[in-house]
Amino acid sequence: MEEALRAAERQLRAAGVPSPQVDAELLAAHLLGVSRGRLRALALIGAPVPEGFQALVDERARRVPLQHLTGVAYFRRIELSVGPGVFVPRPETETVAQLVIDRALGRAAPRIVDLGTGSGAIAAAVADEVPGAEVYAVELSDLALAWAGPNLARFGVHLVQGDLATALPECDGTFDVVVSNPPYIPAEAVPQEPEVAEHDPRMALYGGGADGMELPRAAAESAARLLRPGGYFVMEHAEVQAPWVAAVLERAGVWTEVTTHQDLGGRDRATSAVLTAEPVLPDTPREASR
Numbered sequence: 082m083e084e085a086l087r088a089a090e091r092q093l094r095a096a097g098v099p100s101p102q103v104d105a106e107l108l109a110a111h112l113l114g115v116s117r118g119r120l121r122a123l124a125l126i127g128a129p130v131p132e133g134f135q136a137l138v139d140e141r142a143r144r145v146p147l148q149h150l151t152g153v154a155y156f157r158r159i160e161l162s163v164g165p166g167v168f169v170p171r172p173e174t175e176t177v178a179q180l181v182i183d184r185a186l187g188r189a190a191p192r193i194v195d196l197g198t199g200s201g202a203i204a205a206a207v208a209d210e211v212p213g214a215e216v217y218a219v220e221l222s223d224l225a226l227a228w229a230g231p232n233l234a235r236f237g238v239h240l241v242q243g244d245l246a247t248a249l250p251e252c253d254g255t256f257d258v259v260v261s262n263p264p265y266i267p268a269e270a271v272p273q274e275p276e277v278a279e280h281d282p283r284m285a286l287y288g289g290g291a292d293g294m295e296l297p298r299a300a301a302e303s304a305a306r307l308l309r310p311g312g313y314f315v316m317e318h319a320e321v322q323a324p325w326v327a328a329v330l331e332r333a334g335v336w337t338e339v340t341t342h343q344d345l346g347g348r349d350r351a352t353s354a355v356l357t358a359e360p361v362l363p364d365t366p367r368e369a370s371r
């Protein structure tokens with residue numbers, strides 16, 4: 082097996098896969114149903130190459146995402162089922178989930194909603210880590226819902242099919258936290274990595290408009306509607322969008338404590354704000370700024 086692993090690593094490196102050794106080992110471990118650590122031990126004692134290994138390596142060399150081949154994505158403490166038709170959750174989004182968890186912990190039965198839940202990553206992690214939380218998740222895509230359903234059912238999350246711009250009107254003014262990792266890529270900014278460009282659903286990537294800000298703006302407007310006064314909103318976005326998101330929130334006239342947050346690489350990748358306690362009347366500056 083050792084030689085097959087090294088050959089796979091060389092093949093994946095030549096194909097431009099960013100972590101060829103790890104991916105080769107994870108594919109073999111997946112086929113054997115063991116951890117990566119156990120796989121290395123098996124390789125050392127000369128265990129045979131698992132059947133189907135070369136076929137999976139060939140697919141990975143064609144830049145099919147590792148998570149589509151193993152069917153699993155890891156997010157904080159949980160495992161999510163993923164595959165074609167759903168956005169693979171990213172490590173930087175774990176930081177966004179942390180902001181939600183920090184805000185919700187210690188509250189009695191906090192109500193939290195995740196707009197554009199995809200695989201259900203944020204909603205599931207929050208339900209897992211915040212005892213007593215009542216968590217909702219909104220998703221528009223049929224395909225994403227098919228993955229999110231089983232992922233969220235075991236955490237008791239209420240999954241709702243709908244548009245994040247209009248969803249859950251019956252819950253207006255009731256949530257303590259609204260979180261979103263909406264589509265936000267500008268129309269012209271086609272991602273470089275084949276795993277993203279060819280395998281993440283378009284609907285999960287492009288935010289609408291030349292600046293990609295249509296869906297982020299809609300998420301912010303929905304958050305203002307869904308939160309109770311004093312409620313907390315946090316949204317992931319591209320680094321370049323940090324000042325734009327802050328400006329959208331400042332201009333709306335209903336938010337305080339607008340704060341930009343960095344991911345683990347120090348990049349400005351999320352913004353949070355607190356809904357003011359003052360009721361907003363029609364024809365206030367919020368309306369005028371649209």
Ligand SMILES: C[S@@+](CC[C@H](N)C(=O)[O-])C[C@H]1O[C@@H](n2cnc3c(N)ncnc32)[C@H](O)[C@@H]1O
Pocket residue numbers: 168169170171174196197198199200201202203219220221222225243244245246261262263264265284285286296
């Ligand atoms: C960037 S992905 C994020 C998925 C997940 N929250 C995560 O962090 O891994 C954005 C998600 O929003 C969904 N989406 C796109 N437009 C939507 C809309 N108008 N209403 C609700 N969900 C939408 C996409 O299908 C996709 O699952």
